[in-house]
Amino acid sequence: MKTISEKPYELSWLEEDIENRLGFHAGRYTSVNKGLSFLFALVLLFIFGGAIFGLSFLETSQPISNMFLRAGNVWTLGPAMLLFFISICSLFFKGRKLALQKKALAISTVPQNPDFVLNEQTAETALIRLRKVVDNPRHFILLNRVQTALASLHNIGAISEVASILKNQADNDENQVSSSYTLLNGAVWAIPVLGFIGTVMGLSSAIGNFAGTLSAAKNIEAIKSNLQSVTGGLSTAFETTLVALICALIIQLFLNYMQQKESDFLDECNDYCHTHVISKLRLAATAREVENIDTSLTNGIPCAEHEKPSIKAKTGPSSGPPEQKFKTPRNIPKD
Secondary structure, three states: OOOOOOOOOOEOHHHHOHHHHOOOOOOOOOOOOHHHHHHHHHHHHHHHHHHHHHHOOOHHHHHHHHHHHOHHHHHHHHHHHHHHHHHHHHHHHHHHHHHHHHHHHHOOOOOOOOOOOOOHHHHHHHHHHHHHHEOOHHHOHHHHHHHHHHHHHHHOOOHHHHHHHHHHHHHHHHHHHHHOOHHHHHHHHHHHHHHHHHHHHHHHHHHHHHHHHHHOOOOHHHHHHHHHHHHHHHHHHHHHHHHHHHHHHHHHHHHHHHHHHHHHHHHHHHHHHHHHHHHHHHHHHHHHHHHHHHHHHHOOOOOHHHHHHHHHHHHOOOOHHHHHOOOOHHHOOOO
16 A cells, blocks of 8 residues: 655745746746747637727726727737736746745755854765755756855865855846846837827828818718817827826836735745854854864964973073183283
8 A cells, every 4th residue: 555655855846836837938937938928828818808999888888998999009009018027027027036935935955053163074074965855956056056056166175165165156147137127028029119109090090080070071071081080199199198107007016016925935045044143154164173173282283382491492592611612812811
């Protein structure tokens, strides 16, 4: 009879990352797979389009549906809404990936015993322990830092080098997180531009139709027909800009919220490294110095303070009798 096996890892990137679970190639850290966001955005766009089309049959909702279904608006609001849903999906997946990254803060990468210190020998033990609780530490911002620091300590053994490596890794992580927002920042810029393009198209259409209205000044029916085209062009001009600005505002607020959360997470990673790695390295250095001193005293090697008296004894003035051997000619008695 088979028994249910326990979970092999406390934290598994392959099993818990949302992109891996959906069968897509997962982005590094909190970076999002662009193809996955695009596919989900297309699905949402079709759902949104179907909902707008359904609202067009309700008389009370026609002002809203006409805003999206007007012939002059489709060419600009269609791409703008696609970018909007791509951004929303990217930020949603980024939030899920950030939640997975935060789980690493709860893992004890090194023993919490106050007497435990990190040195060349214990660093290897900590590395083995880390790889047993996480399937692949390099896919986590925090655990990748700790793994890099422990490997450097085990190979180099210099505390100053470990601290420098942690600082450089923190800078690289900040650049990585910042670069993951490049597409989103581009979408926030492009959506209002599409709205302004719709405005220009609507105004040009309205002006062109108004010229036709002036040419048919004697025909009342023609004037009415042309005025409807003029007002339709003006509606396109203002509606596209309105929708685009609202979409850009929503994305910008969501984006700023996620950036703040990631910035706070990076600060927590820095605090974690100082508490669990840097502080242990300082204790390890003190213990090593004490061990070297004890070894020197055990082997009978005198310290610098014990050597000073012997040096003074060698270089100090000699005793009285040796001084009498050196006499000047004045001290030689005459016959």
